[in-house]
Amino acid sequence: MGSTKAAIVRVAESLSARKPLDFVGSHPMAGSNLSGFAVSRADLFRGATIILTPTDRTARDAVKRVTEFWEAAGGRVVTMDPATHDRAVAAVSHLPHLVADALVDAVVRMDPQFLEVAGRGFKDTTRIAASSPEVWREIFEENREALAEAVAAFRAAFGDLESVLCSGDRVRIEGELERIRKIRAALG
Amino acid sequence: MGSTKAAIVRVAESLSARKPLDFVGSHPMAGSNLSGFAVSRADLFRGATIILTPTDRTARDAVKRVTEFWEAAGGRVVTMDPATHDRAVAAVSHLPHLVADALVDAVVRMDPQFLEVAGRGFKDTTRIAASSPEVWREIFEENREALAEAVAAFRAAFGDLESVLCSGDRVRIEGELERIRKIRAALG
Numbered sequence: 001m002g003s004t005k006a007a008i009v010r011v012a013e014s015l016s017a018r019k020p021l022d023f024v025g026s027h028p029m030a031g032s033n034l035s036g037f038a039v040s041r042a043d044l045f046r047g048a049t050i051i052l053t054p055t056d057r058t059a060r061d062a063v064k065r066v067t068e069f070w071e072a073a074g075g076r077v078v079t080m081d082p083a084t085h086d087r088a089v090a091a092v093s094h095l096p097h098l099v100a101d102a103l104v105d106a107v108v109r110m111d112p113q114f115l116e117v118a119g120r121g122f123k124d125t126t127r128i129a130a131s132s133p134e135v136w137r138e139i140f141e142e143n144r145e146a147l148a149e150a151v152a153a154f155r156a157a158f159g160d161l162e163s164v165l166c167s168g169d170r171v172r173i174e175g176e177l178e179r180i181r182k183i184r185a186a187l188g
Numbered sequence: 189m190g191s192t193k194a195a196i197v198r199v200a201e202s203l204s205a206r207k208p209l210d211f212v213g214s215h216p217m218a219g220s221n222l223s224g225f226a227v228s229r230a231d232l233f234r235g236a237t238i239i240l241t242p243t244d245r246t247a248r249d250a251v252k253r254v255t256e257f258w259e260a261a262g263g264r265v266v267t268m269d270p271a272t273h274d275r276a277v278a279a280v281s282h283l284p285h286l287v288a289d290a291l292v293d294a295v296v297r298m299d300p301q302f303l304e305v306a307g308r309g310f311k312d313t314t315r316i317a318a319s320s321p322e323v324w325r326e327i328f329e330e331n332r333e334a335l336a337e338a339v340a341a342f343r344a345a346f347g348d349l350e351s352v353l354c355s356g357d358r359v360r361i362e363g364e365l366e367r368i369r370k371i372r373a374a375l376g
Contacts, residue, residue: 029307049305078305088302091295096313098349099287101368105345107279108371110338114276117237117266118375119217121316125284128309129372133365140353140361150298151350157293161286162339165328173328177321180289183296184317187306 001026003089004142005053005082013057020059024066025082027051027089028075033131046074051089053082083146090146094139095154098147100129189214191277192330193241193270201245208247212254213270215239215277216263221319234262239277241270271334278334282327283342286335288317 002008005025012023030048032039050070054063067077080088104126107114140147164176190196193213200211218236220227238258242251255265268276292314295302328335352364 029305032308049307051305080305087298088305091298091302092306092310095294096291096310098353099291099346100313100372101365102342102346102349103284103287104368104372105349106283106338106342109341109345110275110279112371114279115371115375117217117239117268117276118280119237120220122280122284123375124312124315125288126372126375127312130369133362133369136365137358137361141356141358144353150294153297154290154294157297158287158290161290161293165286165332168329170325170329173325174321177289177324180292181318181321183300183303184288184292184314187303187311187314 001028003027003093003139005051005085007142009053009055009082013055019057020062021057022059022062024058024062025053025085026066026070027053027085028070029089029093030075033128035132035135043074045070048075050075050077051085052077052079053085054079055081086143086146087149090143090150091153094143094147095150097128097131097136098140098151099154100126104129189216191215191281191327193239193273195330197241197243197270201243207245208250209245210247210250212246212250213241213273214254214258215241215273216258217277217281218263221316223320223323231262233258236263238263238265239273240265240267241273242267243269274331274334275337278331278338279341282331282335283338285316285319285324286328286339287342288314292317 002025005027009023009025012025013021028045028048028050030045052063052066052070063079070077103122107118107122161176164173167173190213193215197211197213200213201209216233216236216238218232240251240254240258251267258265291310295306295310349364352361355361
């Protein structure tokens with residue numbers, strides 16, 4: 001288990017000449033900003049997406065056993081190669097964390113007192129900024145290549161959105177907001 | 189009631205030569221990404237922050253009555269001048285919406301399939317992107333000046349955070365993440 005996969009799978013596969021190998025990368029997309037034993041829950045993995053990252057060296061039987069393990073815990077298993085996993089989590093997990101951090105800091109830079117009127121929207125948007133610095137320093141470091149790609153995609157998206165807003169073209173603005181609204185709403 | 193205040197208060201005060209005036213700008217920081225009568229709730233304002241924006245022309249009695257109204261609905265009333273209100277909501281509401289939109293679009297630009305592994309963190313961070321395009325087009329337009337200030341603060345915060353990560357200095361990285369974590373954690 002762990003938040004990045006390319007490096008650890010490479011190391012694991014270098015430790016043995018055996019093929020097939022009984023090592024299956026797993027990443028349960030579960031949990032919250034809290035960490036440690038005190039916040040453990042019996043249903044932590046129920047309904048969670050679990051990413052497995054087998055390669056052409058991974059034993060099929062090991063993938064089957066690991067899949068059964070996660071499904072028994074209530075997870076939904078999907079499979080990706082390690083590099084694609086790292087890009088996917090950079091996009092949907094590491095980038096959002098970085099953005100949430102910057103959002104909190106942006107408010108502080110404008111006026112820390114503005115935090116006093118932050119409502120549910122702000123709290124939802126920035127919740128992941130209240131996560132363990134040690135854990136996230138490691139994640140950002142380990143996945144810096146994929147994160148750089150995600151940061152570039154975000155910058156481009158943010159800049160384009162700003163341009164659309166600046167255009168003053170109401171049809172275009174609402175069209176763009178509606179396109180994004182639909183994509184987000186489909187996630188539930 | 190409404191999401192921006194400087195313009196509407198200016199117009200309201202121009203409509204009458206009376207002083208004091210029975211107009212009090214109110215902005216309940218409540219609700220969600222959903223809108224319309226079907227999602228109305230009796231406890232919508234319970235625990236919500238309500239921003240009132242009286243000016244030196246506002247009747248004190250009107251402020252008192254409006255405050256009592258909101259407190260009866262369970263709200264916590266704070267007071268700001270209209271321009272400060274617009275900057276505050278640009279920071280804690282309008283900027284986060286724009287950032288959430290760009291986050292959703294960034295993932296789509298990398299690979300729309302990555303959305304399939306989005307977990308709770310991504311959903312929380314981007315929830316407000318699933319809001320009414322009509323409402324938000326108007327808000328962004330109305331508050332564009334304060335929003336531009338918030339966007340600049342965000343860009344600076346995001347860039348600085350990226351620089352800290354790129355430095356590879358673990359103590360500095362964890363220090364910065366911890367500084368932000370504490371601020372966010374204090375919001376509850």
